Structures are given as structure tokens and as C-alpha cells.
Amino acid sequence: MEKLSGLKCKECGRKYQAKAIYVCEFCFGPLEVDYNYKQIKSHISKEKIKTGPNSQWRYWELLPVETESVISLGEGFTPLLPARNLGKLLGLEKLYIKNDAVNPTYSFKDRVVSVAITRAVELGFDTVACASTGNLACSVSAYGAYAGIKSFVFIPVDLEKGKIIGAGIYQPNLIGVEGNYDQVNRLCSEIADTFPWAFVNINIRPYYAEGSKTLGFEVAEQLGWKAPEHVVIPLASGCLMTKIYKGLKEFDMLGLIGKVRTKFSGAQAEGCSPIVTAYKENSEIVKPVKPNTIAKSLAIGNPADGYYAWKTMKETGGFAETVNDEEIIEGIRVLAETEGIFTETAGGVTVGVLKKLAQTGRIKKDELTVAFITGNGLKTQEAVSEAVSRPKKIAPTLKAFTEEFQRM
Amino acid sequence: MATTVKIPAPLRKLTGNQALVETEAETLIDLISDLDRKYPGIKERIYDGKAIRRFINIFVNGEDVRFKDGIKTKITKGSDVSIVPAIAGG
Numbered sequence: 001m002e003k004l005s006g007l008k009c010k011e012c013g014r015k016y017q018a019k020a021i022y023v024c025e026f027c028f029g030p031l032e033v034d035y036n037y038k039q040i041k042s043h044i045s046k047e048k049i050k051t052g053p054n055s056q057w058r059y060w061e062l063l064p065v066e067t068e069s070v071i072s073l074g075e076g077f078t079p080l081l082p083a084r085n086l087g088k089l090l091g092l093e094k095l096y097i098k099n100d101a102v103n104p105t106y107s108f109k110d111r112v113v114s115v116a117i118t119r120a121v122e123l124g125f126d127t128v129a130c131a132s133t134g135n136l137a138c139s140v141s142a143y144g145a146y147a148g149i150k151s152f153v154f155i156p157v158d159l160e161k162g163k164i165i166g167a168g169i170y171q172p173n174l175i176g177v178e179g180n181y182d183q184v185n186r187l188c189s190e191i192a193d194t195f196p197w198a199f200v201n202i203n204i205r206p207y208y209a210e211g212s213k214t215l216g217f218e219v220a221e222q223l224g225w226k227a228p229e230h231v232v233i234p235l236a237s238g239c240l241m242t243k244i245y246k247g248l249k250e251f252d253m254l255g256l257i258g259k260v261r262t263k264f265s266g267a268q269a270e271g272c273s274p275i276v277t278a279y280k281e282n283s284e285i286v287k288p289v290k291p292n293t294i295a296k297s298l299a300i301g302n303p304a305d306g307y308y309a310w311k312t313m314k315e316t317g318g319f320a321e322t323v324n325d326e327e328i329i330e331g332i333r334v335l336a337e338t339e340g341i342f343t344e345t346a347g348g349v350t351v352g353v354l355k356k357l358a359q360t361g362r363i364k365k366d367e368l369t370v371a372f373i374t375g376n377g378l379k380t381q382e383a384v385s386e387a388v389s390r391p392k393k394i395a396p397t398l399k400a401f402t403e404e405f406q407r408m
Numbered sequence: 409m410a411t412t413v414k415i416p417a418p419l420r421k422l423t424g425n426q427a428l429v430e431t432e433a434e435t436l437i438d439l440i441s442d443l444d445r446k447y448p449g450i451k452e453r454i455y456d457g458k459a460i461r462r463f464i465n466i467f468v469n470g471e472d473v474r475f476k477d478g479i480k481t482k483i484t485k486g487s488d489v490s491i492v493p494a495i496a497g498g
């Protein structure tokens with residue numbers, strides 16, 4: 001028996017074959033990968049995982065591909081760091097940072113893309129594509145190059161330079177669409193209907209999304225095979241949070257960790273917070289918005305998995321909060337200053353929200369908390385250009401330095 | 409001039425594989441009923457009896473109807489209407 005049993009509609013449970021399809025023909029619910037957990041349970045063990053590769057592929061058993069020759073640049077198995085300085089500042093005794101800014105293209109998207117492209121090639125595609133807020137663009141371009149297949153990458157034309165260059169260097173077919181991400185997304189769903197390509201976040205989405213589970217697996221393994229008590233996660237489409245939750249629940253179901261009682265808290269920018277708004281209004285309808293924030297990687301006004309992220313936060317007793325642009329910049333700065341990690345705007349949102357939740361007692365001081373830092377600050381330098389120490393210019397003499405030193 | 413409606417791939421079994429269909433309806437709810445007369449079964453796929461289904465977006469001239477009047481959104485002659493399944497982000 002294969003580990004993959006097929007795809008299953010998340011809403012009505014109808015079953016489909018594990019092909020390049022993504023919505024239920026009946027209810028339009030999203031399709032999700034279904035596994036033969038019994039068979040997986042008889043194979044998987046902590047010992048086997050521990051001796052696996054130092055990448056997310058140590059969890060191959062729980063990822064939706066059949067081949068063992070996966071397309072990998074070594075993504076995942078990133079550091080989980082005790083954040084003592086930041087913890088002290090915020091009054092949290094057991095705070096950890098999952099630093100996913102150090103992946104091959106500097107964001108957690110390498111996880112999902114490695115899975116998506118491996119599956120796409122396995123299904124026979126010779127072209128990959130995506131609609132992106134920036135990080136996915138970089139990742140698809142790099143992995144497409146490495147896999148030796150064509151790539152078409154669609155982005156809003158006004159993205160940060162670090163993301164445009166960070167994607168363009170791999171020589172994809174890069175298309176800058178005059179519009180916001182939701183418009184890019186909509187265009188791409190029409191293109192995906194017409195061109196026979198593997199759109200990682202459209203027709204390959206069921207496989208792609210599974211890659212984010214590995215963030216949950218890793219954190220559990222790195223904590224000594226247990227789930228954290230509280231997590232703070234940035235939300236754009238809501239997919240990442242939904243899948244980290246699924247990952248922890250799978251480990252629980254397979255007996256690799258104890259019962260999951262983790263509270264899931266979500267972070268969005270004030271200028272684009274449809275999911276947090278739904279949470280605060282206690283309404284399961286996530287109303288779309290028109291984004292206006294420096295956190296461009298999170299600027300999805302009409303989040304496809306917003307409802308599931310909303311449900312995850314409600315079900316687990318987590319919270320939802322927003323921060324404004326200034327607080328985002330402050331968040332980036334404070335993480336760098338206290339923990340030596342330079343994150344992008346999405347990480348600024350996460351740290352800003354972490355701070356709010358700690359200050360208002362919604363995260364308890366002795367709760368084992370993990371904040372997910374999902375992208376790298378070198379890609380969004382524009383955002384912090386006013387917030388950095390500038391070099392103090394001096395003549396190349398000891399005298400000049402001594403004078404400057406006295407002023408410092 | 410009639411209004412054209414873009415039908416997404418998962419619904420084309422109902423429209424005999426047509427990606428574009430036409431209608432003369434003047435509001436979104438009438439449009440949905442009109443499509444259902446021509447292509448029986450389409451209504452319940454996109455409309456749950458109260459609102460547009462959670463995982464469907466409908467755009468009139470590029471604007472999400474949730475920013476307009478929902479199912480009561482007016483459709484002027486010659487508009488472009490697209491029915492698009494929700495998709496994930498990146």
C-alpha cells in the first residue's frame with residue numbers, strides 16, 4: 001500500500017485521485033492530501049527520523065510525493081533558538097525563535113516549493129509557475145532552475161527590490177503585474193485554466209501546502225518530541241498556520257508526541273488584517289480587504305485559507321492581533337538587537353504581535369512559546385533604512401577615531 | 409450587448425465545456441438563476457441559498473462582489489463577470 005491515498009475535499013469529504021487538481025467539483029472546497037496513516041505508523045519512528053537528512057525531507061513519510069529522489073536545496077531543519085534576551089524584555093521565560101529566514105532562498109517558502117516541484121515533476125510537468133507576494137517568487141525561480149524546468153513567476157510590479165532581484169537572478173520568466181497580489185492571483189487562476197503548467201499555489205496547492213507541516217514537525221522534534229504551548233505565526237493566506245497545526249496533530253496521532261494543546265495565535269499587519277478582523281468580530285466570514293502595508297509578503301486581502309486559520313485560532317484558544325507599520329519596523333529592530341536575527345517585514349509583524357500578546361498577559365510568562373520567523377531582512381531593506389546605525393565617517397588616523405570614540 | 413460570464417474549469421462539465429457563456433441578467437442573483445436554467449445544477453455549486461459559497465469569488469468588471477452589493481450587485485449590459493475558485497497565497 002502506498003503512503004498517499006489520494007486527495008480529499010476538506011469540506012464534504014469527497015475523494016479524488018492524487019493528480020494536479022485543487023478544488024472539489026461539487027462544493028468548491030479545497031482538496032487536501034489524504035494519507036494511509038496506518039501504513040505510515042508501521043514505518044515511522046523517532047529513531048528513523050533522527051538518522052534522516054538534515055532537511056525537511058527527514059519527514060519524507062509524511063510528505064505527498066512518491067519518489068525518493070526529491071528536488072531539494074537543503075531546505076528546512078533550521079535553528080530553534082532559545083530567545084533569552086527578547087524573552088527577558090517581554091517577560092517570557094520560555095521563548096523560542098524558529099529561524100526560518102535561513103533557508104536556501106531565505107524564507108519558509110522553500111519548504112512548500114521543494115514539495116510542490118518534486119510533485120509537479122513526478123506528475124509529468126515541464127513548467128512551473130506561481131503568483132507571489134515575493135518570497136514564493138524567489139523560491140520557485142531557484143528550485144525551477146535547479147530542477148532544470150521552465151518557470152513563470154507572477155508578482156505585483158511594486159515589490160521590494162530584494163525580492164525582484166532575489167527572484168530574477170535565477171532567470172525565470174518574471175512577470176510584473178500592474179496590480180496588487182489579489183489581482184495577480186486572479187489573473188493566474190485564469191492563466192492556470194488555459195496553460196498546462198504546474199502552478200504551485202493553484203493546481204499543485206494540495207501538495208505545496210503540505211510542506212508547511214514540516215515547521216510543526218521540526219519544532220516538536222527540536223523541543224525533545226513535544227509540542228509548544230503557544231505559537232505565534234504570521235498570516236497571509238492562512239495556509240502556513242493551518243498546516244503547522246496539521247503537522248503537530250499528525251505527530252500526536254502517530255504517537256511521536258503527546259496530546260497537542262498548543263494555542264495558535266495569528267499575526268497580521270493593521271493595513272491588511274482580514275483574518276484578525278474576523279477573529280475579533282467573532283465572525284467566521286473573512287471579508288476581503290484592499291491591502292495597504294509595508295508588510296508586502298503578507299498583503300493578501302482575500303485569503304483562501306483565512307477561514308481555516310480563523311478556525312485554528314478559535315479551536316485552540318489562541319489570539320489574533322495586528323501591528324501598524326511603525327510597530328513592524330520596531331519589531332524587526334528589536335529582534336535584531338536582542339537575538340541577532342535580521343528578519344523581513346513579516347517577522348516584524350510576528351515580533352510586534354508577540355510583544356502585544358505578552359504585554360497584555362495573553363501569553364503567560366511560563367508558557368513554552370515559539371515565534372515563527374519566516375523571512376529574511378535582507379530582502380526588505382527599504383523598510384528599515386531609517387532604523388539602522390549608520391557608519392560614522394572618520395579619517396584613517398588614530399586621532400580621528402579617539403575623538404569619535406569620546407563622542408560615543 | 410450581452411454580459412459574458414467566465415466559467416472556471418471545475419464547473420465546465422455543467423456548461424458542456426464552454427469557458428464563456430452569456431446572460432442578459434441585471435443583478436448577480438438573477439444571473440445565477442439564469443445560468444441555472446441554462447445549465448441545471450450550477451446554482452447550488454456557487455450559492456448556498458443565502459450567500460456565495462465560501463470558497464468562490466465572483467468579480468464584476470474586475471471588482472470582487474463582496475466589495476459591492478454581494479448577490480444584489482447590479483450587472484450592467486456588456487459587463488465582464490468571472491467566477492473564480494479561491495486560491496492559496498504566496
Ligand SMILES: Cc1ncc(COP(=O)(O)O)c(C=O)c1O
Nearest residue numbers: 236237238239240297374375498
Ligand atoms: C515571509 C512570509 N511569512 C509568512 C507568509 C504567510 O504564509 P501563508 O500565505 O501561508 O499564510 C508569507 C506568505 O507569502 C511570507 O512570505
Ligand SMILES: [Zn+2]
Nearest residue numbers: 009012024027
Ligand atoms: Zn467538496
